[in-house]
Amino acid sequence: LIVVLAGGVGAAKFLHGLAAAVPPDEITAIVNTGDDVEFYGLDISPDIDTVLYTLSGRVNPETGWGLAGDTVACLGALNELGEDTWFRLGDRDIATHLVRSSLLRSGLSPTAVTAELASRLGVRSWILPMTDSHFRTFVQTDAGRLPFQEYFVKRGQTDVVKAIEFEGCETAEPTPGVIEALRSAAGLIFAPSNPFVSIGTILAVKGVRQLIESRSYPSVAISPIIGGKALKGPADKMMSSLGHDISAVGVARLYQGLVDVFVIDNEDAGLKPEVEALGFRVIVTNTIMRGLPERERLARDVMQAIR
């Protein structure tokens, strides 16, 4: 069993390649739910959905999230009804949220609902929410404390992030599935996701960091920073405002003790000695994942490091 710590788009692309490189049902993704949000009574789990949509071949290839060919008629009508509509929900996407919300309300856990959605979408890998408990990411900014999606979507990541807070992290428990996966894994992969608000949330769930620190299997991380920039999202700006180097080296420092092998992009080949000096084995390869062939090749490089 290969376990992947996953955020949204970058992680989904990597998982897509991994599911081509190894049997899909030998993959378990532990997915960030700190970004989860509720609108109009719909329970929305953006990173889970991005992973499900990507692995089922339904994702919008232009954005990396949402469904291909989706429309926004419902959102337009919600806007006319005076509702806030800055969180973009497609009509077909809303079907997923309706099913999730209604299954949750019937008493199923987020883990059970995600398994049900994965099964209905034909996803054969194991997609696990990092916790079934309430857990919400907030950012402290110049403009005050903001729920993650307000910072990320509504305000377009324009605020300077001074601190990140996890509401619920004192009480949020990892699920039995998450604990079992981290205990029995043959290898662990940190997807190229935001180290603070995607991987950091998973590590903040009680006991998860300790389980990884005491692992007996190899652990590999792929840098989400290439040439001093995040391919997607605010990871680079957060690295800077939170006092870290905006580089693969900065990320590697965050993962010390949790990761054995660090994968950096060809563009960052010059950083290899610096990362090695931190105690990592370093793989230099192409980490940009446009289509499935690139994704699969990166996954094979990572699997080689694990084996």
Add this chain to the structure above:
Amino acid sequence: LIVVLAGGVGAAKFLHGLAAAVPPDEITAIVNTGDDVEFYGLDISPDIDTVLYTLSGRVNPETGWGLAGDTVACLGALNELGEDTWFRLGDRDIATHLVRSSLLRSGLSPTAVTAELASRLGVRSWILPMTDSHFRTFVQTDAGRLPFQEYFVKRGQTDVVKAIEFEGCETAEPTPGVIEALRSAAGLIFAPSNPFVSIGTILAVKGVRQLIESRSYPSVAISPIIGGKALKGPADKMMSSLGHDISAVGVARLYQGLVDVFVIDNEDAGLKPEVEALGFRVIVTNTIMRGLPERERLARDVMQAIR
């Protein structure tokens, strides 16, 4: 204040004309909620929505229900997710149900939620659910006992209705608004709706029939049966299988004691003496309401009878 007992499409068309004939805020519609149904956690109130959509000029003119130009992308995705999708919900229509469901879940009553939706849609008449309590119509058929929408939509009204049952009618209370409207009305109108599953439900709410029987204002009914046929829906088949004449006379008999003036279509002019013999004053006019001019003219005829 003019009070209208209302079902779905026929009532909505009449209310549309009435709102052109008298100031809209002098109209109170008491609307059937026995057809209400829940899908995917959405609280759907078909007759309320048909009235709101018609009065706000948003209704689909071809069907008489749903929203003009609506699409069904969400329903298609729900179908792909393995959900039952025989109840047709448009994408823009779902926005209404999302807002309703989320306001109800926040603790507002159906009456308060309907007032809020009416306000957001710019509807100036008072649209009141007949009750805020649980009340559901079932039909006993050859195929067994069916929830109303299963009979009406899923099975296309093909079953022979042997009896109609109202779940909750022993306990469902009229709202203060309904009681006040029926006490202080200047006139009461029975819209041309199904006498069993639209008007019959309203009359089955505790005390409503008694309030109407003891009225001190004129009461007018418009026959939903023209030339032995219902313009829309299964009223004619129900009249027959429940042992009534399929005619304006049959409907008039159902409304004895509740109605003073009975409006029949020109086509049924020959029935005038028979209806008069039942003790009604009879108006013969065109009751088919294609466009707004026809609707408004019918409303003016009815208002003249009330004055």
